[in-house]
Amino acid sequence: MQQQVSVIxxxxxxxxxxxxxxxxxxGWSPVFENAEIVFYQMNGFVLGTWLESALAAxxxxxxxxxxxxxxxxxxxxxRADVQxxxxxxxxxxxxxxxxxxxxxxxxxxxxxxxxxxxxxxxAWNPRWSIAPDGRVTFGT
Amino acid sequence: MQQQVSVIxxxxxxxxxxxxxxxxxxGWSPVFENAEIVFYQMNGFVLGTWLESALAAxxxxxxxxxxxxxxxxxxxxxRADVQxxxxxxxxxxxxxxxxxxxxxxxxxxxxxxxxxxxxxxxAWNPRWSIAPDGRVTFGT
Numbered sequence: 001m002q003q004q005v006s007v008i009x010x011x012x013x014x015x016x017x018x019x020x021x022x023x024x025x026x027g028w029s030p031v032f033e034n035a036e037i038v039f040y041q042m043n044g045f046v047l048g049t050w051l052e053s054a055l056a057a058x059x060x061x062x063x064x065x066x067x068x069x070x071x072x073x074x075x076x077x078x079r080a081d082v083q084x085x086x087x088x089x090x091x092x093x094x095x096x097x098x099x100x101x102x103x104x105x106x107x108x109x110x111x112x113x114x115x116x117x118x119x120x121x122x123a124w125n126p127r128w129s130i131a132p133d134g135r136v137t138f139g140t
Numbered sequence: 141m142q143q144q145v146s147v148i149x150x151x152x153x154x155x156x157x158x159x160x161x162x163x164x165x166x167g168w169s170p171v172f173e174n175a176e177i178v179f180y181q182m183n184g185f186v187l188g189t190w191l192e193s194a195l196a197a198x199x200x201x202x203x204x205x206x207x208x209x210x211x212x213x214x215x216x217x218x219r220a221d222v223q224x225x226x227x228x229x230x231x232x233x234x235x236x237x238x239x240x241x242x243x244x245x246x247x248x249x250x251x252x253x254x255x256x257x258x259x260x261x262x263a264w265n266p267r268w269s270i271a272p273d274g275r276v277t278f279g280t
Contacts (some may be wrong), residue, residue: 001166001167001228002183002214003180003274004182004270004274005183005185005187005214006214006265006270007212007215008145009210028141031278040143041143042143043142044182044185044275045183045275046268046278052209058238058261059211059237059251060237064207064208064210065209067203067208068205068206068207069150069151069192069195069196069256070151070195070208070210071147071148071149072148072149073145073146073147073148074142074146075146076141097200111199111200118209118210123146128186130142130144134142134144135185136146136184137181138171138179138181138186
């Protein structure tokens with residue numbers, strides 16, 4: 001099968017708080033929204049924020065939990081971009097999980113939780129490239 | 141900030157079982173692996189499967205839970221591709237969450253959990269395009 005993920009869907013309790021975090025914090029624009037879901041066109045795939053009850057039912061599950069065992073990362077072009085990006089997310093309803101630091105594998109990164117406790121790592125990783133269109137390529 | 145996700149990281153209990161699901165089930169190839177993480181270069185971003193304890197510690201959390209309130213989707217080119225893809229994932233250690241059906245918003249989709257209970261929707265969605273390089277574009 002194609003090495004491809006089409007959608008990342010995050011379960012959300014309150015759609016308005018989530019939308020504020022992504023639109024004001026990250027500065028992203030939805031490509032579609034209604035009363036239960038907001039979709040964002042991302043770099044090669046779609047990010048969806050969907051009412052948690054609907055996501056659970058759609059995936060055939062009685063219960064899903066937050067914080068889940070997953071994290072998303074947004075890489076920034078420079079080390080100096082990490083703290084301002086985190087500050088902006090915190091002003092838009094995020095919660096600090098971990099202040100920026102230098103991890104063992106290099107770079108500079110911190111974590112912010114979105115209003116639904118989904119972890120976002122904001123990272124500068126000089127070995128990974130970010131294309132102008134947003135495509136991120138692994139590097140060592 | 142760029143409308144971009146760099147990494148999706150899934151917390152994993154047993155790296156070998158997870159690797160088998162992604163390499164034999166999806167047929168994907170790692171771009172990097174060591175004793176605690178496997179990275180896959182995806183369509184514009186990187187998928188990481190990382191030991192759950194390491195992910196929790198890195199993100200400044202005492203505990204993270206499975207199944208989490210999130211799902212990933214892999215879209216296939218044709219309706220007839222959904223069931224064979226799910227069958228292959230089930231043979232590689234996946235667990236059926238929901239047999240394929242026609243959701244209200246159209247298409248044909250089912251759900252399989254990976255060995256760590258992360259939900260994967262396998263979907264045919266004729267309104268969303270999939271480029272030869274894997275870029276998926278939202279459509280209505």
